[in-house]
Amino acid sequence: MRLNRRLQLAFFFSTLIGAVLFLYIFYSEKGELQLTESEIKYFGFSLILGNVAGLGMFFLSRFLNQKAPWHLATALRFMVELVIMALWIFLLAYGMLRLFLHWQDLNPTAFYKTYHDALLKLIILGVVIILIYTILDFTLYSYNQYAAVQIESVQVASTQLALQLEVLKSQLSPHYLFNSLNTISSIMYANPEVAEQFIRKLAHTYQYILATQDKQLVPLSEELNFVQAYFFLLKARFGPAVHLSLELPRRTYTSNIPPLTLQLLLENAVKHNAPSPDSPLYIRI
Incomplete structure (x- = not known):
């Protein structure tokens, strides 16, 4: 259930980021948000790319948590995650873009020349997103570790309190009874x-x-x-x-x-x- 919820969140945010990135770049290039039929295809492509990229980052992060946990070498893990995520996004974007151009029968040189500025913005924003994702991943890890330590300390304190109460109760009964019997005998x-x-x-x-x-x-x-x-x-x-x-x-x-x-x-x-x-x-x- 927990994994399914995380997958749903990853899917939602990946879709959202893909849509926002496309609309931002499109508006910055055209100055309007009216999409032509061919541009709607680009929008759909960006959604697919965003989903595949986001889900890939999600599973790569889980894989790294098993092979190189944060607590073993935080700085190294941070750099490794940045590099792996960047390689994943670059290879994915390049491969899917080549497939898209082939599918649409578009000339790669003409496409790159036409959308050079947009692609450059996409690369810069992609790097920023990867950096933010890695920082958030580390932040969530730190929070979970802190929460686990706090829960453990509360459990230990609760156990100690329970033991102390049991000891006090066991000490109370004989002492309590002895004093009470003495009082009864005197009155x-x-x-x-x-x-x-x-x-x-x-x-x-x-x-x-x-x-x-x-x-x-x-x-x-x-x-x-x-x-x-x-x-x-x-x-x-x-x-x-x-x-x-x-x-x-x-x-x-x-x-x-x-x-x-x-x-x-x-x-x-x-x-x-x-x-x-x-x-x-x-x-x-």
Whole structure:
């Protein structure tokens, strides 16, 4: 499918260039665009020449990509492509012109003398087109290489992030459970109602962890619900020593983030600040 599309584009632009070149040269010579019957034949010939030349350049470029890729020797490939394309266009134009003159039973000397200036313009424009084509070919190659590198870097970063999240999740569960069980044992007899809520919130957080263990992204709204449940557990442990303020705009709730990221921020904030009633920790998200 990709090759067919490129062939279609090559055919279209070859036809367009052949038509534009003929009309430009014809107008520059005659000063008008009224074609006679014989000149219409020349126009058709230029379209055929443009198509064959363009498709030939397309396949030659593909051949060079296999035999002399750009990344092996860019400068050499550039010069080789210029020379090969120029030879191809020259031989093709000369051969087809000879066939056309023979087919139309025209005298080559008289034809060259009559259309000397037009042929000279055609040669100059042909060289310019070959140069532009080679530059575009190199530009497309450079862009594709850059895009491939960017895609690869994104894939590597995504893989690393996924691995990091898996490691963090595996580290979270035992540590998380140990702290939670200690908290339950300390409040079970002193405040049974809080202990019951604590167990419910703990179950909710574990349910969320299990539900998101195979997900790379979750809606922010779900993550915030989990954070609130997790903060209830922290509040039960630290009491007035910790405070949480959620100040995210509502419009961001539909955004996606990796699961457990906000929980890890809360856990690290508590872990590295040692909150106490005399020195409470205020967390704002």
